[in-house]
Amino acid sequence: MSVTAIYPGSFDxxxxxxxxxxxxxxxxxxxxxxxxxxxxxxxxxxxxDERRVMLEECTRDIANVExxxxxxxxxxxxxxRGARVLIxxxxxxxxxxxxxxxxxxxxxxxxxxxxxxxxxxxQYSFISSRLVKDxxxxxxxxxxxxxxxVEAELKSKITQELPKS
Amino acid sequence: MSVTAIYPGSFDxxxxxxxxxxxxxxxxxxxxxxxxxxxxxxxxxxxxDERRVMLEECTRDIANVExxxxxxxxxxxxxxRGARVLIxxxxxxxxxxxxxxxxxxxxxxxxxxxxxxxxxxxQYSFISSRLVKDxxxxxxxxxxxxxxxVEAELKSKITQELPKS
Amino acid sequence: MSVTAIYPGSFDxxxxxxxxxxxxxxxxxxxxxxxxxxxxxxxxxxxxDERRVMLEECTRDIANVExxxxxxxxxxxxxxRGARVLIxxxxxxxxxxxxxxxxxxxxxxxxxxxxxxxxxxxQYSFISSRLVKDxxxxxxxxxxxxxxxVEAELKSKITQELPKS
Amino acid sequence: MSVTAIYPGSFDxxxxxxxxxxxxxxxxxxxxxxxxxxxxxxxxxxxxDERRVMLEECTRDIANVExxxxxxxxxxxxxxRGARVLIxxxxxxxxxxxxxxxxxxxxxxxxxxxxxxxxxxxQYSFISSRLVKDxxxxxxxxxxxxxxxVEAELKSKITQELPKS
Amino acid sequence: MSVTAIYPGSFDxxxxxxxxxxxxxxxxxxxxxxxxxxxxxxxxxxxxDERRVMLEECTRDIANVExxxxxxxxxxxxxxRGARVLIxxxxxxxxxxxxxxxxxxxxxxxxxxxxxxxxxxxQYSFISSRLVKDxxxxxxxxxxxxxxxVEAELKSKITQELPKS
Amino acid sequence: MSVTAIYPGSFDxxxxxxxxxxxxxxxxxxxxxxxxxxxxxxxxxxxxDERRVMLEECTRDIANVExxxxxxxxxxxxxxRGARVLIxxxxxxxxxxxxxxxxxxxxxxxxxxxxxxxxxxxQYSFISSRLVKDxxxxxxxxxxxxxxxVEAELKSKITQELPKS
Numbered sequence: 001m002s003v004t005a006i007y008p009g010s011f012d013x014x015x016x017x018x019x020x021x022x023x024x025x026x027x028x029x030x031x032x033x034x035x036x037x038x039x040x041x042x043x044x045x046x047x048x049d050e051r052r053v054m055l056e057e058c059t060r061d062i063a064n065v066e067x068x069x070x071x072x073x074x075x076x077x078x079x080x081r082g083a084r085v086l087i088x089x090x091x092x093x094x095x096x097x098x099x100x101x102x103x104x105x106x107x108x109x110x111x112x113x114x115x116x117x118x119x120x121x122x123q124y125s126f127i128s129s130r131l132v133k134d135x136x137x138x139x140x141x142x143x144x145x146x147x148x149x150v151e152a153e154l155k156s157k158i159t160q161e162l163p164k165s
Numbered sequence: 166m167s168v169t170a171i172y173p174g175s176f177d178x179x180x181x182x183x184x185x186x187x188x189x190x191x192x193x194x195x196x197x198x199x200x201x202x203x204x205x206x207x208x209x210x211x212x213x214d215e216r217r218v219m220l221e222e223c224t225r226d227i228a229n230v231e232x233x234x235x236x237x238x239x240x241x242x243x244x245x246r247g248a249r250v251l252i253x254x255x256x257x258x259x260x261x262x263x264x265x266x267x268x269x270x271x272x273x274x275x276x277x278x279x280x281x282x283x284x285x286x287x288q289y290s291f292i293s294s295r296l297v298k299d300x301x302x303x304x305x306x307x308x309x310x311x312x313x314x315v316e317a318e319l320k321s322k323i324t325q326e327l328p329k330s
Numbered sequence: 331m332s333v334t335a336i337y338p339g340s341f342d343x344x345x346x347x348x349x350x351x352x353x354x355x356x357x358x359x360x361x362x363x364x365x366x367x368x369x370x371x372x373x374x375x376x377x378x379d380e381r382r383v384m385l386e387e388c389t390r391d392i393a394n395v396e397x398x399x400x401x402x403x404x405x406x407x408x409x410x411r412g413a414r415v416l417i418x419x420x421x422x423x424x425x426x427x428x429x430x431x432x433x434x435x436x437x438x439x440x441x442x443x444x445x446x447x448x449x450x451x452x453q454y455s456f457i458s459s460r461l462v463k464d465x466x467x468x469x470x471x472x473x474x475x476x477x478x479x480v481e482a483e484l485k486s487k488i489t490q491e492l493p494k495s
Numbered sequence: 496m497s498v499t500a501i502y503p504g505s506f507d508x509x510x511x512x513x514x515x516x517x518x519x520x521x522x523x524x525x526x527x528x529x530x531x532x533x534x535x536x537x538x539x540x541x542x543x544d545e546r547r548v549m550l551e552e553c554t555r556d557i558a559n560v561e562x563x564x565x566x567x568x569x570x571x572x573x574x575x576r577g578a579r580v581l582i583x584x585x586x587x588x589x590x591x592x593x594x595x596x597x598x599x600x601x602x603x604x605x606x607x608x609x610x611x612x613x614x615x616x617x618q619y620s621f622i623s624s625r626l627v628k629d630x631x632x633x634x635x636x637x638x639x640x641x642x643x644x645v646e647a648e649l650k651s652k653i654t655q656e657l658p659k660s
Numbered sequence: 661m662s663v664t665a666i667y668p669g670s671f672d673x674x675x676x677x678x679x680x681x682x683x684x685x686x687x688x689x690x691x692x693x694x695x696x697x698x699x700x701x702x703x704x705x706x707x708x709d710e711r712r713v714m715l716e717e718c719t720r721d722i723a724n725v726e727x728x729x730x731x732x733x734x735x736x737x738x739x740x741r742g743a744r745v746l747i748x749x750x751x752x753x754x755x756x757x758x759x760x761x762x763x764x765x766x767x768x769x770x771x772x773x774x775x776x777x778x779x780x781x782x783q784y785s786f787i788s789s790r791l792v793k794d795x796x797x798x799x800x801x802x803x804x805x806x807x808x809x810v811e812a813e814l815k816s817k818i819t820q821e822l823p824k825s
Numbered sequence: 826m827s828v829t830a831i832y833p834g835s836f837d838x839x840x841x842x843x844x845x846x847x848x849x850x851x852x853x854x855x856x857x858x859x860x861x862x863x864x865x866x867x868x869x870x871x872x873x874d875e876r877r878v879m880l881e882e883c884t885r886d887i888a889n890v891e892x893x894x895x896x897x898x899x900x901x902x903x904x905x906r907g908a909r910v911l912i913x914x915x916x917x918x919x920x921x922x923x924x925x926x927x928x929x930x931x932x933x934x935x936x937x938x939x940x941x942x943x944x945x946x947x948q949y950s951f952i953s954s955r956l957v958k959d960x961x962x963x964x965x966x967x968x969x970x971x972x973x974x975v976e977a978e979l980k981s982k983i984t985q986e987l988p989k990s
Contacts, residue, residue: 001525001559024609028524028580030496064496073303085523090612091761101256103614104291109305114519117585117612119598122947126764138733140769166360166394189444193415194358195331229331238798250358255447266751268449269786274800279354282420282447284433287617403633421926431586434621439635452782456929468898470934568963596916599951604965661855661889684939688910689853690826724826745853750942763944774849777915777942779928 005029005085005116006078008070010037011051012044013150015132017124019058021089024118026062033081034059038071045133045157058147075110084113091120170194170250170281171243173235175202176216177209178315180297182289184223186254189283191227198246199224203236210298210322223312240275249278256285298323335359335415335446336408338400340367341381342374343480345462347454349388351419354448356392363411364389368401375463375487388477405440414443421450500524500580500611501573503565505532506546507539508645510627512619514553516584519613521557528576529554533566540628540652553642570605579608586615628653665689665745665776666738668730670697671711672704673810675792677784679718681749684778686722693741694719698731705793705817718807735770744773751780793818830854830910830941831903833895835862836876837869838975840957842949844883846914849943851887858906859884863896870958870982883972900935909938916945 007025011018011034026032036051046054052067059065070077078086086106088099103115127145136142136154143151172190176183176199191197201216211219217232224230235242243251251271253264268280292310301307301319308316337355341348341364356362366381376384382397389395400407408416416436418429433445457475466472466484473481502520506513506529521527531546541549547562554560565572573581581601583594598610622640631637631649638646667685671678671694686692696711706714712727719725730737738746746766748759763775787805796802796814803811832850836843836859851857861876871879877892884890895902903911911931913924928940952970961967961979968976 003523028498028609028611073300073305076304100614101291101293101296104617105296105300107616108291108309109300114523115614116523117614119595119610119612121602122599122950125947126761126768128761131761131765135733135765135769139736140733144768168358193333193444193446238795238800241799265449266786266788266791269452270791270795272451273786273804274795279358280449281358282449284430284445284447286437287434287620290617403630403635406634431621431623431626435626435630438621438639439630452785455782456926456933458926461926461930465898465930465934469901470898474933568960568965571964596951596953596956600956600960603951603969604960663853688828688939688941760944764947767946774853775944776853777944779925779940779942781932782929 002030003085004031004033004081004083005087006033006035006083007087008035008037008074010129011055012046012129013146013154014055014058015127015129015146017120017127019147020121020124021118022059022065023062025087026065029085030064032065033068033083034065035068035070035077038069054150054153057149073109075106075113078113079110086113086115088115088117089120090117091125167195168250169196169198169246169248170252171198171200171248172252173200173202173239175294176220177211177294178311178319179220179223180292180294180311182285182292184312185286185289186283187224187230188227190252191230194250195229197230198233198248199230200233200235200242203234219315219318222314238274240271240278243278244275251278251280253280253282254285255282256290332360333415334361334363334411334413335417336363336365336413337417338365338367338404340459341385342376342459343476343484344385344388345457345459345476347450347457349477350451350454351448352389352395353392355417356395359415360394362395363398363413364395365398365400365407368399384480384483387479405436405443408443409440416443416445418445418447419450420447421455497525498580499526499528499576499578500582501528501530501576501578502582503530503532503569505624506550507541507624508641508649509550509553510622510624510641512615512622514642515616515619516613517554517560518557520582521560524580525559527560528563528578529560530563530565530572533564549645549648552644570601570608573608574605581608581610583610583612584615585612586620662690663745664691664693664741664743665747666693666695666743667747668695668697668734670789671715672706672789673806673814674715674718675787675789675806677780677787679807680781680784681778682719682725683722685747686725689745690724692725693728693743694725695728695730695737698729714810714813717809735766735773738773739770746773746775748775748777749780750777751785827855828910829856829858829906829908830912831858831860831906831908832912833860833862833899835954836880837871837954838971838979839880839883840952840954840971842945842952844972845946845949846943847884847890848887850912851890854910855889857890858893858908859890860893860895860902863894879975879978882974900931900938903938904935911938911940913940913942914945915942916950
């Protein structure tokens with residue numbers, strides 16, 4: 001049996017929480033596709049390419065991980081990639097509820113694709129890409145929340161964003 | 166005792182989840198008013214009239230159902246209509262919390278009007294108007310989620326919306 | 331349309347929370363049967379008869395309320411009584427979850443019987459029969475939690491229970 | 496990569512909910528061990544052997560499923576079996592919370608063993624072994640909740656249990 | 661030991677829920693700083709100054725309360741003020757989850773500052789500044805939800821906001 | 826202002842989770858009474874005295890902590906001790922709900938005593954006395970979950986408990 005799993009997300013930017021989940025999932029399935037969602041409406045901080053490069057750099061040492069893109073329905077992307085599993089991390093009850101609704105809808109659309117949930121590690125359970133960006137913009141220290149590569153990218157990106165004054 | 170109940174919502178568009186609740190509520194009270202919320206700030210996909218027509222078509226066979234409009238405070242609309250009951254469907258815990266907060270506020274504003282909750286049927290518990298629209302726009306199959314009439318309306322509406330390319 | 335509703339419970343003893351729900355439900359349906367669950371395994375403080383007498387006394391002024399007993403499956407009792415509605419009060423999220431599970435099971439067993447949920451009034455949301463008994467046994471003041479009749483019954487019951495020392 | 500997963504439980508008796516999860520998990524991992532918990536304190540209805548026989552009968556057509564027993568710490572059993580994954584089904588938020596607590600504890604005890612959660616199918620989300628037994632004892636119809644084999648076993652078991660009267 | 665606590669919020673406008681929490685917190689700590697968040701992105705109804713004046717008027721009789729402003733990271737403001745405690749009110753489970761995530765992040769940023777939660781009083785548990793404004797704009801009665809001062813300010817503010825017609 | 830706080834619990838036995846909360850609370854209030862609940866119905870593993878000794882040993886370096894006993898109503902004990910604050914740790918949503926119900930009841934019984942909640946540290950959020958005892962009995966490693974003193978006590982206690990075989 002050879003099983004491909006997909007771990008979808010925005011990864012804007014990738015955090016230690018994401019990377020922990022990628023590492024743990026890669027041990028369970030033959031191949032893991034980390035799939036970056038292209039969502040033009042959301043005005044991301046990092047371009048698709050920048051996010052792909054950061055993810056590649058941080059997962060370089062994991063042999064069975066591949067970075068991909070998708071837009072449209074996740075389950076159709078999964079079907080095209082021959083993936084049987086979607087990976088979702090859960091942290092809080094409210095995550096969980098939204099995830100169950102999406103899982104039911106995905107099951108309705110593609111009954112053969114299974115969603116499996118992994119619990120966030122305790123020390124990463126409060127990290128989200130949005131919160132990392134907010135803390136960084138307000139001058140807080142984000143080492144320990146993202147890998148050094150990502151911290152450097154955030155620094156150069158957000159310095160550009162701000163007007164010199 | 167003759168009791169009128171109100172089932173309020175945006176119905177943009179009506180789903181099988183809504184229609185299941187309408188059918189079940191209509192068996193419990195003498196008269197059921199399905200009340201479409203006019204919320205100009207929300208940029209709905211369907212006009213008030215289009216939503217009314219779809220709801221009328223889908224509830225044609227239920228004698229004690231009537232379609233209405235409201236804006237402003239729901240409890241005042243209910244009082245004007247002589248309704249003693251508000252119907253709310255609940256699916257998930259997060260729905261439930263928001264509903265409890267609204268129920269407390271409505272009770273504060275009009276202590277004589279009672280809110281009753283009905284649980285969504287299992288097979289419809291993951292359907293929402295927003296999710297139906299999202300899935301449809303991304304090319305997913307929504308039969309089974311909305312009645313055929315509504316599916317046809319969505320098709321013609323969303324085809325107009327997209328630029329020919 | 332004439333609708334009978336059933337409000338089931340242990341009522342060991344009835345609290346202000348129960349009576350609030352009985353009063354509110356009695357305004358929504360033509361007839362309300364308050365159904366005391368006979369559960370021999372649970373070792374109740376009050377006998378079935380004592381609970382019936384307390385409930386009758388506290389609901390004497392509500393014309394369309396009747397007190398009954400049941401054991402076995404609630405939905406079969408409801409069917410025998412010609413009831414179309416089960417009333418359940420909800421206070422907290424954990425109540426709610428258990429209630430949803432029971433509602434799904436009851437719907438599976440008797441699809442024609444509908445469960446409706448009413449939210450506990452804010453000032454009664456922390457009262458349960460068990461907690462009232464615990465507080466009373468520990469010497470706390472329970473006026474405001476149960477009607478005076480019930481307080482008197484608790485007093486005489488629990489004084490008998492304790493060894494004179 | 497060859498991954499063994501363990502699906503632990505009491506299975507007293509197995510339900511359609513369990514079997515749905517077994518079937519779905521067996522498609523994701525190379526080998527699935529369904530592990531029956533021996534808990535002498537709990538006074539089960541069915542003996543370990545009876546549960547094993549029912550599970551074997553119901554999973555006969557799934558090649559990579561094996562039935563096992565365990566007592567003591569689940570993660571140590573998993574380590575002895577060379578399993579890298581624990582499977583847990585989740586239905587409601589309260590399940591979920593308890594599961595997260597156990598997952599943290601198991602991760603503390605054996606960091607290399609990963610717990611993955613699968614969401615119960617909507618139509619089985621209200622079924623539990625305990626509820627099935629309760630409904631059956633009260634004379635309710637449980638076809639649709641358990642496989643025919645299990646229903647037959649329940650019938651013969653619970654008939655023995657009751658005094659002839 | 662002299663402990664300063666900070667109660668942060670938008671207070672746009674202050675409600676009876678906020679004032680209840682301020683009063684209760686002021687009894688627990690030597691000094692309480694009510695800290696108004698300056699968030700230019702949020703388009704508040706009341707200016708920072710108007711909010712400060714309303715808070716001062718409503719807390720005039722509490723000796724150890726002081727009104728302040730902050731922007732940027734709350735924990736850095738707390739550190740600058742020599743505060744050891746952050747006060748947060750909780751009403752519903754969803755509040756609670758978000759609060760736990762923020763608390764973890766704040767603890768990561770400043771391990772010496774402790775967040776303590778106080779439960780909203782039952783009669784105020786459904787009040788939020790946003791809901792008060794919505795109800796007021798729709799013509800509902802908000803006495804009982806905010807102090808008279810705030811009600812008067814809302815009246816003059818929202819009358820200005822609306823076009824004369 | 827001199828404020829005494831009470832941190833009540835069974836502490837059967839004390840865990841790192843309890844000790845973390847004691848340490849953090851002792852920094853917020855002038856005096857902290859750790860109050861061991863005497864509950865004869867619960868069949869504790871450790872006697873009241875054993876629990877007091879373990880708590881004293883583990884809190885020896887915190888000057889403003891005192892160990893006490895109570896039975897009966899917690900709020901009456903608090904009133905007798907002149908305490909204005911009850912401390913409760915929260916970990917999960919289900920904890921939280923039960924705590925809110927108890928807080929409402931305590932507020933009803935003694936409106937002047939305030940309950941404040943502190944969030945469990947992430948690394949201790951899955952530890953409970955019951956789970957520690959279960960894991961220990963099943964042969965799991967509990968270092969990291971309780972202080973060495975407590976681990977030694979558990980060892981000698983549970984060895985006595987088991988029959989030599």
